[in-house]
Amino acid sequence: MGIESFFANKQGFVATKLDNLINNVVNWGRQSSLWPYPFATACCGIEFMGVVSNTHDVARFGAELVRFSPRQADLLLVAGTITYKMAPVLKRIYDQMLDPKWVIAFGVCAASGGFYNNYSVVQGIDRIIPVDVYLPGCPPRPEAFFDALIALQEKIKGEKITRHDREQRPQLRPESDTSWKVPVVDPAQRAIRRGE
């Protein structure tokens, strides 16, 4: 919270100039070294393997350091269909990621449910978690993914680091099912974690 809270309380011309400078530098760092967490569930996950492999090489965009721990990642890539059974897992992983964090809905299934309009599939992950970039395609081509990545980088460029990240986050879809609770940890599993 160092830089962000320091500049949040400063006023005046010099502070504003400095603020802009710091803002640009920090955002440049953030946009050029995104650490993705590939939440790959289905076909799009296979195509994401094509994105990281040598032919297309996501390293050209500084996002090649794939992390499988949500605590080390700042870009959640939801690649694949999210079912109702998977929804609590996705929500939990998103909540475990530290701010600042961004989400790309990779493919139509993640963006809208795709052509799986049925009893089992969540009709868009924006009913559960906020989404920054929607990437259509079934699955999207690797080039399309790079387009989405550049769009996200542009978005990050315009963000204010002094504002709390939560306020800048995109909204959930309005017709979201509000009766749905935030998932809770199973008491039995909590007992295991504590070693009880």
Added chain:
Amino acid sequence: MVATFDVKERLRQRFAADVLHADRAGGMESITVKKDRIVEILGFLRSEPDLAFDFLSDLGGADGMRLDWPQWRDRFQVVYHLRSMKHGRRLRIKASVPESDCRMPSVTGLWKSANWMEREVFDLFGVHFDGHPNLKRILCHHKFVGHALRKDYDIHQGQWLDETESMMDEIGEYGENPDDGGFSELVPVNIGPAHPATHGTLRLFAKLDGETVVRVSPEIGYLHRGFEKHSESGSWTMVIPYTDRLNYCSAMLNNVAWCHGVEKMLGIEVPERTQYIRVIVSELSRIIDHAVCVAAMLVDLGALTNFWYLFNLRERIYSILEELCGARLTSTYVRIGGLAYDLNEGFIDQVRAILRDIPKNVGDVIALIKKNRIFLDRTVGVGAVSKELALSYSWTGPCLRASGVAFDLRKSDPYLGYENFDFEIPTYEDGDVYSRAMIRFDEIVQSMRIIEQALDRLPSGPIFSEDKRVHLPDKDKVYGSIEGLMNHFVLVYDGIKVPKGEGYHPIEAANGELGFYTISDGSGRPYRVRCRPPCFTIYSGYSEIAAGSMIADAVPILSSFNIIAGELDR
């Protein structure tokens, strides 16, 4: 001996009161029986030497609520597809289950693979199986209300879930000592579903003693996308895109499996050129599938270099397929009665070029691992599966052949003219992770042989059957004649009308026997589509095979099965 073969009569002699109906539809004997003595009936069919239906190919359900067939007496039917490994025959047994008494005996005592398949029937149709060791939902989540594949369940009725299942009922009390207040020295560990080693959608819950897995229980269904329900809501052609996304590593093979099954029900023979093209794209898909499987497995073992080598190969085949059909992964190339397009210009040269390069690509990988001490230590003798165990779990495909059973539908029940190609079925004896990895390399070589022969002999000619029931007429006929116009109109509006009946015509997919059990009521929409996914049965053996291994070995065992979640959960 074969001349006297009559399953129907043998069953009538022995179980006269239980046999309700028998017919022969779609090239397979189909017998409807009463549900109460199903275990005796299947046991009889299995143990009699002249019948020897010892392989449970598939077990599924069907809801006859909107079906007015006289032979369909009760609402539900539980369908068993049997195969005799000795005689190479297939048989369909259907147990009739009324809605009022929705329970029947479990056959888990006869085949271990019945465990998961019966759970699936329970989950999706609500048929209870008495004597089942662990009858609970498998594809839908544990708080789901109702049964999704019943005809009166609305396809759009989703049900939110707020917490994942604890699975403590399966694993929780295991190893606890009641005298010690329930204390256990075993450590429960949850792996997945969002875990790199479980490839995204599989969940394992294990109890460990130190580093040894004492007991492990998989949970699946995280990618259950309602393929079967969707297939029943559209026309026969509209199923093709959904089949792409079953085994998304080899979408062409799924397309071929679906269209082949429907063509058999229609009684259509596709032109020779189509058959050859289907064989070529199938084998290309098989190569990709095997390459991805081995690549992912080697990544799990820490050998990332091989991943790049094999993915180079995959990318090149994808660019060929993309030029052919416009999509990299999800091809939707095959049509009922033919193909979407003919081969593009230069396809043959591209394929020949890649066939020249595959030995180099694959050879590099083999050279890196074949004498690699780490690879050998971690794979040889790990997760060994005996022939008997593999058959009891209804394994097919490379995993079964790695255990020493030379069962390949391309040889045993040839389709698409596979009998005209010269190729071998590689087998290994040990059934360990090493065999399951190496057999995939051997199969890549065999697939290359098939492609070479197919390219050499590729005939010219039409790519679509001339049958009016499936073939859209040429535009000049549509605009120039009333017959053509009507034919076009009917095909577009009503879709392909498959005659009443049922069919099951499996093919050899990359993971094993892939078939669609379909019921048609003649309306132009599939009444029931049941997919027989090869990795479902393979994965059902995991908890028995991985128990007792080291936790580090449990991961390569899992990846050597090549579990594709889209196919597993459908």
